[in-house]
Amino acid sequence: MKDRTLRGKVVLAGIGETTYYKHGQAPASEFQLALEAILKACHDAGIDPREVDGFSSYSNDRNDPSRIAAALGLPALRFSNMQWGGGGGGGSAAVGNAAAAVAGGVADCVVVFRALAQGQFQRFGAAPPVATVAGELAMTFPYGLISPAQRFAMRVMRFMHEHGVRHEAQRAIALASYHHAQANPRAVMHGRPLTAEAYDASRWIVEPFRLFDCCLENDGAAAIVVVSADRARDLPKRPAYLLGVAQGSEHRNAARAHNAPLYATSSFTTVVPRLYDMAGVTPADVDVVQSYENFTGGVLMSLVEHGFFAAEEANEFLRVDNLLAPSGRLPLNTSGGNLAECYMHGFELVIEAVRQLRRESTAQVPDADVSMVISGPMVTPVSSLILGGEATL
Amino acid sequence: MAPTATGRYYLPAGLPAPVAEPDGLDRPYWDGTRRSELWVQRCNRCRTWQWGPEWICHACLVSDVGWTRVDGRGVIYSWERAWHPVHPALKGHGPYIVVLVELPHAGGIRMLGNLLGDPQQVVTIGAPVEAVFEAHDDAKTPFTLVQWVCEPQDAAGLGPRRPRRAI
Ligand SMILES: [Zn+2]
Numbered sequence: 001m002k003d004r005t006l007r008g009k010v011v012l013a014g015i016g017e018t019t020y021y022k023h024g025q026a027p028a029s030e031f032q033l034a035l036e037a038i039l040k041a042c043h044d045a046g047i048d049p050r051e052v053d054g055f056s057s058y059s060n061d062r063n064d065p066s067r068i069a070a071a072l073g074l075p076a077l078r079f080s081n082m083q084w085g086g087g088g089g090g091g092s093a094a095v096g097n098a099a100a101a102v103a104g105g106v107a108d109c110v111v112v113f114r115a116l117a118q119g120q121f122q123r124f125g126a127a128p129p130v131a132t133v134a135g136e137l138a139m140t141f142p143y144g145l146i147s148p149a150q151r152f153a154m155r156v157m158r159f160m161h162e163h164g165v166r167h168e169a170q171r172a173i174a175l176a177s178y179h180h181a182q183a184n185p186r187a188v189m190h191g192r193p194l195t196a197e198a199y200d201a202s203r204w205i206v207e208p209f210r211l212f213d214c215c216l217e218n219d220g221a222a223a224i225v226v227v228s229a230d231r232a233r234d235l236p237k238r239p240a241y242l243l244g245v246a247q248g249s250e251h252r253n254a255a256r257a258h259n260a261p262l263y264a265t266s267s268f269t270t271v272v273p274r275l276y277d278m279a280g281v282t283p284a285d286v287d288v289v290q291s292y293e294n295f296t297g298g299v300l301m302s303l304v305e306h307g308f309f310a311a312e313e314a315n316e317f318l319r320v321d322n323l324l325a326p327s328g329r330l331p332l333n334t335s336g337g338n339l340a341e342c343y344m345h346g347f348e349l350v351i352e353a354v355r356q357l358r359r360e361s362t363a364q365v366p367d368a369d370v371s372m373v374i375s376g377p378m379v380t381p382v383s384s385l386i387l388g389g390e391a392t393l
Numbered sequence: 394m395a396p397t398a399t400g401r402y403y404l405p406a407g408l409p410a411p412v413a414e415p416d417g418l419d420r421p422y423w424d425g426t427r428r429s430e431l432w433v434q435r436c437n438r439c440r441t442w443q444w445g446p447e448w449i450c451h452a453c454l455v456s457d458v459g460w461t462r463v464d465g466r467g468v469i470y471s472w473e474r475a476w477h478p479v480h481p482a483l484k485g486h487g488p489y490i491v492v493l494v495e496l497p498h499a500g501g502i503r504m505l506g507n508l509l510g511d512p513q514q515v516v517t518i519g520a521p522v523e524a525v526f527e528a529h530d531d532a533k534t535p536f537t538l539v540q541w542v543c544e545p546q547d548a549a550g551l552g553p554r555r556p557r558r559a560i
Contacts (some may be wrong), residue, residue, distance in 0.1 A: 126479060127480040127481065128481050132409055132411070132412045132534070133411060133416045135414050136445060137409070137503075138412060138413075138419070141408060141409040142404075142408055142409065142538055143507050143538070144475055144483060144491060145407065145505060146479050149479075150479065153475075154471045157472060157473055158470065158518070178413040184496050203477070204477075204488075205477040206473050206474065252451060255445065256445030257444065257445045257504065257505055258505060263470070263503075
């Protein structure tokens with residue numbers, strides 16, 4: 001069964017992003033943004049776009065692979081894949097699905113992408129305009145439990161209660177993201193530094209989340225080209241190998257109306273062992289982490305579940321200095337991430353993980369060789385992945 | 394339903410109204426609330442409690458899932474105080490509290506609702522709460538929401554405690 005692994009079999013060979021815009025300010029349609037990111041990723045990889053034969057995405061991306069293939073004039077489409085589940089939980093899984101297709105001989109060159117122009121569609125943080133609701137929504141919306149922040153605050157509150165986690169732990173995560181964004185000219189919050197005082201003075205969105213605990217809402221697109229390690233051999237960029245990837249959830253995580261048995265988790269407890277097992281590394285080997293921030297509370301739960309510290313150590317570990325590149329104990333969200341670079345549903349985090357291995361980050365961790373992405377805490381399914389440089393193979 | 398600090402209902406009118414699912418899965422719950430009763434699922438074969446409702450029992454996988462009336466007492470399992478108005482009906486309304494209530498006598502199932510009374514009150518995980526029924530008789534399709542109050546009842550004018558019934 002040792003053959004049943006993706007370790008070292010594929011490379012994230014090309015990365016592409018549009019300019020990241022404030023919500024509603026993209027000058028182009030979401031579909032145009034998707035095409036732009038895909039073409040940039042192919043160019044970055046040194047691969048002719050006509051070589052692409054598959055697409056993988058997540059969170060019900062609206063941009064249909066068949067239409068993209070038509071727009072790009074692809075000679076053949078061999079793989080069209082959508083990861084189930086909302087939120088950002090599919091960000092790493094979509095890469096894993098592409099990798100499985102390539103490693104399994106289903107397709108040769110799969111583009112993983114996410115495009116999001118919320119200005120052209122319903123915003124995530126606003127209530128849909130409906131008069132009645134049924135099913136699970138009937139048990140939440142009438143109580144004013146509507147937005148993602150409101151859905152997840154309840155889980156984080158319980159986690160903080162169980163483990164005595166203080167608000168300062170959440171604050172450190174927000175400050176680290178904003179700090180890194182100041183070095184990143186692509187970041188929407190570049191030039192907009194955040195201080196502890198400004199964080200503390202910011203308004204509550206829903207306790208225990210203040211304004212700066214919550215992700216942005218943005219327009220843009222991001223894409224990554226996945227090919228086999230063999231195909232990547234003569235490509236120009238320093239290769240980022242997929243070492244491990246895992247997706248999934250816990251026992252009855254989706255039990256309705258907040259009845260998940262393991263309630264106070266970010267949903268990773270059963271996913272993480274398989275991740276490390278495939279990657280062949282331990283938390284101590286990880287040089288840099290990009291951890292999806294829908295809300296800072298989800299990040300702190302994710303880091304606990306990925307084994308970086310125990311929940312009871314969260315207050316001590318989650319101090320800003322520990323989270324900063326280049327020399328913190330665990331450099332976190334080095335592009336600014338969903339909080340301060342751009343909310344590209346966490347796909348910008350995968351791109352940043354590749355950049356760290358290429359030595360192209362604006363908050364570079366010296367000699368980063370093991371680079372992790374954690375996608376979508378508290379939703380179900382979630383996923384995470386570990387990339388490695390040549391030396392890790 | 395006794396008046397609350399904010400008027401007849403805890404939250405302003407205009408939020409989406411609950412309706413039973415078209416397939417009827419949760420109808421016993423919503424019908425029960427109209428009679429000020431709390432009904433949840435319990436497997437007729439293995440006696441596992443189940444909430445939210447499903448078509449089969451998650452423990453023994455039979456479809457013979459029954460409905461049982463439960464006592465509306467529980468403890469606060471988690472909570473949140475919402476400030477940002479995410480729905481037009483909530484604009485200018487100020488904070489409100491949503492609680493997740495565990496029912497230890499019903500297999501530890503959890504139910505949501507608002508915690509009535511002062512929206513700025515201190516909320517304590519583990520505190521005992523009791524269900525009250527907020528009937529929206531004037532809605533286009535009348536419905537009743539299960540809400541929660543702290544025990545012992547505070548002095549916020551919520552009226553006498555509803556007598557408990559043994560189940
Ligand atoms: Zn059963």
